[in-house]
Amino acid sequence: MTTHAEPAQTWRRQVHGACVIVRKNALLYYLKPPVLIFGVLFPVFFFLAFKMGRPISAEDMVPGMVAMALWFTASAVGPLVTPWERRARTYERLISSPVSLTAILAGDVISGMIFGAGLSVVALLLALTLTNASIASPALLLAGILLGALSFASLGVLLAAPPASSPSNIMLLSNLVRLPLLFVSGIFVPIHRMPVWARWIAPISPLSYTVALIRSAFGQPAYFPTWLSLPMLVAFTAVLMWAARAFHRLWRARGL
Amino acid sequence: MPAAIEVHGLTRTFGDVLAVDHVDFLVEAGEIFGFLGPNGAGKTTTVRMLTGVIDPSAGTATIGGHDIRAEPSLSRAHLGIVPEDANVYLDLSLWQNIMLMAQLHGVPRAERVREGERLLEAVGLAERKRQKARVLSKGLRQRLMLCTALVTSPDILFLDEPTSGLDVQSTRLIHRIVRDLNREGLTVFLTTHNMHEAEHVCSRVAIINRGRIVATDTPEHLRSAMQSSQYLEVVFSEPRLADPDLESLAGVSEVTAADGGYRLFTETPGRVAVEVARFADAKGLEIAHLCTRKPSLEEVFVQFTGQ
Numbered sequence: 142m143t144t145h146a147e148p149a150q151t152w153r154r155q156v157h158g159a160c161v162i163v164r165k166n167a168l169l170y171y172l173k174p175p176v177l178i179f180g181v182l183f184p185v186f187f188f189l190a191f192k193m194g195r196p197i198s199a200e201d202m203v204p205g206m207v208a209m210a211l212w213f214t215a216s217a218v219g220p221l222v223t224p225w226e227r228r229a230r231t232y233e234r235l236i237s238s239p240v241s242l243t244a245i246l247a248g249d250v251i252s253g254m255i256f257g258a259g260l261s262v263v264a265l266l267l268a269l270t271l272t273n274a275s276i277a278s279p280a281l282l283l284a285g286i287l288l289g290a291l292s293f294a295s296l297g298v299l300l301a302a303p304p305a306s307s308p309s310n311i312m313l314l315s316n317l318v319r320l321p322l323l324f325v326s327g328i329f330v331p332i333h334r335m336p337v338w339a340r341w342i343a344p345i346s347p348l349s350y351t352v353a354l355i356r357s358a359f360g361q362p363a364y365f366p367t368w369l370s371l372p373m374l375v376a377f378t379a380v381l382m383w384a385a386r387a388f389h390r391l392w393r394a395r396g397l
Numbered sequence: 398m399p400a401a402i403e404v405h406g407l408t409r410t411f412g413d414v415l416a417v418d419h420v421d422f423l424v425e426a427g428e429i430f431g432f433l434g435p436n437g438a439g440k441t442t443t444v445r446m447l448t449g450v451i452d453p454s455a456g457t458a459t460i461g462g463h464d465i466r467a468e469p470s471l472s473r474a475h476l477g478i479v480p481e482d483a484n485v486y487l488d489l490s491l492w493q494n495i496m497l498m499a500q501l502h503g504v505p506r507a508e509r510v511r512e513g514e515r516l517l518e519a520v521g522l523a524e525r526k527r528q529k530a531r532v533l534s535k536g537l538r539q540r541l542m543l544c545t546a547l548v549t550s551p552d553i554l555f556l557d558e559p560t561s562g563l564d565v566q567s568t569r570l571i572h573r574i575v576r577d578l579n580r581e582g583l584t585v586f587l588t589t590h591n592m593h594e595a596e597h598v599c600s601r602v603a604i605i606n607r608g609r610i611v612a613t614d615t616p617e618h619l620r621s622a623m624q625s626s627q628y629l630e631v632v633f634s635e636p637r638l639a640d641p642d643l644e645s646l647a648g649v650s651e652v653t654a655a656d657g658g659y660r661l662f663t664e665t666p667g668r669v670a671v672e673v674a675r676f677a678d679a680k681g682l683e684i685a686h687l688c689t690r691k692p693s694l695e696e697v698f699v700q701f702t703g704q
Contacts, residue, residue, distance in 0.1 A: 151470055154503050161500040169488055230484035234545075237448040238501040239474040394452045395411075 158240030162248025170222055171256055175312050180217030184210045191329050203274040204355040205328040210264040212348050215257025215290040219297025220315040222249050224308035246298055246385055253294030258286050277360035285354030288374035292347040295381035302388035322346040332364040347377040399462035401426045401553050401584040406456030409442050416442045418608035429585040431599030435702050439608040440588050444557055449473050461552055477546030481558035483538035487531040491522055491541055494530055495548050502549035509548060516544040536567035543571060553584045572598060592695035606702040620691040629666045631673050632658030632686035646672045
């Protein structure tokens with residue numbers, strides 16, 4: 142191995158390592174009860190609680206429902222993986238392997254993204270089958286789901302950074318962040334009808350831009366224009382990933 | 398050929414606590430290097446720094462010529478690690494556990510399958526490869542850990558208390574495999590509390606106490622270096638007659654009763670043996686047993702650590 146070949150070889154090795162982490166997470170965590178409860182049951186019950194007894198057409202609710210499913214599912218995997226592995230001490234095996242912390246976290250983010258995008262497609266197919274909703278722009282829908290899943294999964298990995306004696310503590314923290322943002326992101330009430338303070342908070346939630354993209358994809362009016370939503374989701378992903386890496390490194394350096 | 402491990406001024410603090418204090422040592426390729434120390438001495442912290450689990454506060458180390466801070470991934474690529482707690486993935490099968498570690502190290506498919514099969518056979522787990530790791534006992538999980546560490550064909554194997562709490566069969570099996578691999582060139586870094594294990598397995602040892610290295614040498618040299626703890630063991634047919642006069646023999650610093658005879662502590666056990674023979678002859682005593690003893694590694698350890 143020459144010195145010049147090392148960086149490229151290392152880079153390829155890290156990408157491969159991230160893919161191994163994705164496979165490991167899928168095998169171990171997709172069917173864990175906390176993921177299923179907070180990732181699948183939560184959005185179903187929220188949807189029912191919002192829909193029942195209210196004069197809203199099912200078609201109008203489809204974009205919000207898909208976005209909500211994406212929000213909960215994509216951000217459910219990250220907060221589970223690292224705390225679970227820290228408790229089982231398997232985390233030490235990962236960080237003492239040649240795979241870098243960045244690649245491990247990228248693997249966790251991609252795991253959450255695949256889980257979220259996959260389950261939200263199930264929700265989407267159900268909605269298309271059971272309602273008269275129709276997709277006006279498949280490309281926009283695809284972009285909304287993929288970029289939304291990526292940013293939500295990054296948020297999930299960031300939330301997993303603090304050391305905790307039990308994974309349930311991190312799940313609690315993640316819900317303290319996810320639930321308030323859910324209510325100010327225009328899923329249940331359009332952002333332009335929300336109080337002023339909520340309209341100030343809405344732009345700092347990646348869910349707001351995802352809802353806007355998915356509404357636009359279904360031909361419905363959206364609070365944020367597409368030209369803003371797309372780069373904002375990319376920016377959220379970059380910032381959340383950077384913060385996740387910084388905090389995970391910080392806690393690792395402290396030996397926690 | 399670079400040293401397997403070179404450690405320079407490695408230091409780690411946790412808040413105000415200095416856990417590892419400017420530690421220096423070198424492990425040559427092909428050695429079985431024992432790292433000994435009482436609880437809280439800094440052994441595990443040192444190993445965690447070398448294996449990339451935590452960062453040093455100061456100093457550095459190279460593994461296989463790669464700096465752990467400048468080239469962390471490359472330095473870890475040389476390592477196989479068996480921690481004290483067998484932290485296998487309980488919900489993965491034995492085979493999946495082994496393949497996962499091989500994949501993380503980028504071992505090609507054909508090689509990892511071949512090595513995985515061979516290792517499971519070698520540790521007696523081949524028939525259980527499809528079982529979940531959850532069903533294994535502690536000893537069997539430790540054997541599985543050894544497989545996950547060795548499937549990557551490491552240059553250096555870190556063993557942290559590998560036989561702690563294991564039955565005799567598992568302990569012997571692990572020792573045999575480690576010795577065989579060492580003969581083939583594998584460098585082993587063994588952290589242990591078990592002085593018998595260190596004495597019989599390690600080619601060199603370092604003793605760490607309160608975060609600092611207090612001795613580094615071969616077990617034999619460390620034992621020999623403690624001249625004041627060498628002693629002569631003698632048993633007479635009629636011990637009571639000899640009792641008052643032994644301490645007056647030339648070169649004897651202390652006499653204690655033990656095992657029906659006496660221990661004569663001396664820095665010159667050979668000369669004292671001659672004196673004892675003369676003494677017995679003069680007193681008309683019959684010597685039933687006479688031998689010279691060096692301190693055990695455990696005694697050396699106690700001497701250096703005060704524990």
